[in-house]
Amino acid sequence: MSPKSSRIRNVFEPLDSSWVADQWHSRFGISKEAFSGYKFFQKAKSIWAISDACLPRLSYETIGMRIMSCKGRPWKPTTCALQIFGRYATKNLMHLETAFARIFLEGASQAVESDCEPGYVVVFYRGEVLGCGLYSHGKLVSQIPKERRMADRGSEDLS
Amino acid sequence: MDFLDRYRDIVPDYEAFRAIQCQPLHSSARINTLKIKRDQLLEKLRGQGVLFETFAWYPLGLRLDAGSPGKLLENLLGYIHIQEEVSMVPPLVLDPRPGETVLDLCASPGSKTTQISQMMENRGLVIANEPSLNRLAPLRSNCERLGCLNVAITRYDGRNFPRIPFDRVLVDAPCSSEGRERRGPGVLARSSCKRSMDLQVLQIGLLKNALRLTKPGGAVVYSTCTYAPEENELVVQAVLEETDEARLERISIPGLKECPGITEWNGRELKSELQSAARYYPHINDTGGFFVAKIIKN
Numbered sequence: 001m002s003p004k005s006s007r008i009r010n011v012f013e014p015l016d017s018s019w020v021a022d023q024w025h026s027r028f029g030i031s032k033e034a035f036s037g038y039k040f041f042q043k044a045k046s047i048w049a050i051s052d053a054c055l056p057r058l059s060y061e062t063i064g065m066r067i068m069s070c071k072g073r074p075w076k077p078t079t080c081a082l083q084i085f086g087r088y089a090t091k092n093l094m095h096l097e098t099a100f101a102r103i104f105l106e107g108a109s110q111a112v113e114s115d116c117e118p119g120y121v122v123v124f125y126r127g128e129v130l131g132c133g134l135y136s137h138g139k140l141v142s143q144i145p146k147e148r149r150m151a152d153r154g155s156e157d158l159s
Numbered sequence: 160m161d162f163l164d165r166y167r168d169i170v171p172d173y174e175a176f177r178a179i180q181c182q183p184l185h186s187s188a189r190i191n192t193l194k195i196k197r198d199q200l201l202e203k204l205r206g207q208g209v210l211f212e213t214f215a216w217y218p219l220g221l222r223l224d225a226g227s228p229g230k231l232l233e234n235l236l237g238y239i240h241i242q243e244e245v246s247m248v249p250p251l252v253l254d255p256r257p258g259e260t261v262l263d264l265c266a267s268p269g270s271k272t273t274q275i276s277q278m279m280e281n282r283g284l285v286i287a288n289e290p291s292l293n294r295l296a297p298l299r300s301n302c303e304r305l306g307c308l309n310v311a312i313t314r315y316d317g318r319n320f321p322r323i324p325f326d327r328v329l330v331d332a333p334c335s336s337e338g339r340e341r342r343g344p345g346v347l348a349r350s351s352c353k354r355s356m357d358l359q360v361l362q363i364g365l366l367k368n369a370l371r372l373t374k375p376g377g378a379v380v381y382s383t384c385t386y387a388p389e390e391n392e393l394v395v396q397a398v399l400e401e402t403d404e405a406r407l408e409r410i411s412i413p414g415l416k417e418c419p420g421i422t423e424w425n426g427r428e429l430k431s432e433l434q435s436a437a438r439y440y441p442h443i444n445d446t447g448g449f450f451v452a453k454i455i456k457n
Binding site: 038049050051053054055056058059060061062063064065066078080083084105128130147148149150151 | 194230232235236237258260281282283284286295299300302303304306307308309310311312313314315321323
């Protein structure tokens with residue numbers, strides 16, 4: 001391990017929280033207050049959030065949770081961030097029935113009817129956030145990370 | 160297995176200790192209160208027909224009767240974390256409080272890191288240190304899945320972690336893992352005194368630095384999942400001998416039976432205060448094996 005080299009690699013720049021709150025408010029209608037009490041950082045094209053505490057001067061690999069990627073346009077929320085902040089969404093969200101939720105959790109694409117704007121959406125099942133989906137032209141593409149997908153169809157039941 | 164014979168004189172009911180090594184561990188999980196309330200989670204499991212019982216000694220611990228608990232939706236969504244029963248002890252002994260600054264010096268895969276994070280209610284700061292590059296991914300993935308927002312990951316050699324004052328430090332040290340034999344046989348076949356002595360050098364280095372990093376009045380918890388006194392009491396003794404600024408605090412968790420740390424090994428007398436440390440044996444609580452010591456810095 002060489003902290004020296006990681007110091008060069010890991011540049012976390014502090015980010016204004018109002019910019020982050022604006023992005024989430026504009027796409028998902030989440031109240032800006034939901035983002036108070038956190039500090040935000042940008043490293044390369046990723047945005048990170050951590051509880052508001054004094055951060056000692058160290059070489060960090062991660063700071064809190066990666067909440068969004070600005071690699072492409074539009075920006076993409078992470079599934080883990082939606083599981084925290086997504087419950088406050090008031091638009092661009094989708095409630096799935098059991099059969100659809102299963103397909104979504106398996107990481108597959110499916111046709112759905114929705115009045116969401118094209119782009120990333122918060123996917124709910126029975127009132128709980130499952131994660132991030134990409135919706136356009138009547139098709140929902142699951143963005144659930146591979147290691148968190150439900151593998152064997154039919155082996156586990158949704159309740 | 161014959162390697163275990165060296166513990167004949169220190170393990171109570173030695174034959175039962177030998178016999179249980181061949182019995183696999185039951186599945187267990189911790190309820191992640193960062194994402195769900197305990198009652199809601201129990202309701203969900205009942206709704207799915209998952210059989211479980213809660214630990215007698217920890218209301219957030221569950222023994223699960225499920226074929227592949229890792230595949231449960233509750234696990235994928237981060238409502239539970241699959242974790243060995245007795246591995247939930249060190250964070251409880253550490254007893255972190257919301258708002259504190261805590262260091263987990265040997266963090267991956269993050270079972271104890273995330274337990275600390277949830278005990279702190281996502282407030283304050285947990286530094287999860289893990290020097291090994293290929294062990295970072297599981298640590299990070301578990302923190303994200305479980306919704307930890309007060310954890311930052313670093314990659315220092317724990318023996319040289321920079322001087323920053325912490326309220327509490329957990330040293331869940333790399334060890335010979337003899338207490339994990341029930342999870343997958345073969346660990347004991349690799350055990351040797353030489354291996355323990357090699358690990359001891361590293362363990363002493365880690366514990367020494369942990370004590371340096373702790374604020375006066377703060378606590379260090381040292382834990383391993385092994386029985387070897389060379390990696391347990393002898394490590395704690397070596398560190399205590401070098402300072403008069405630290406003392407051991409007695410460990411006792413209601414509902415979980417511990418045995419006291421040993422005070423004699425291979426004819427050598429050890430500090431009597433090592434009795435305050437705790438040894439958890441698999442045949443006594445039907446768990447894995449663990450050693451835990453709590454050091455208070457004066």
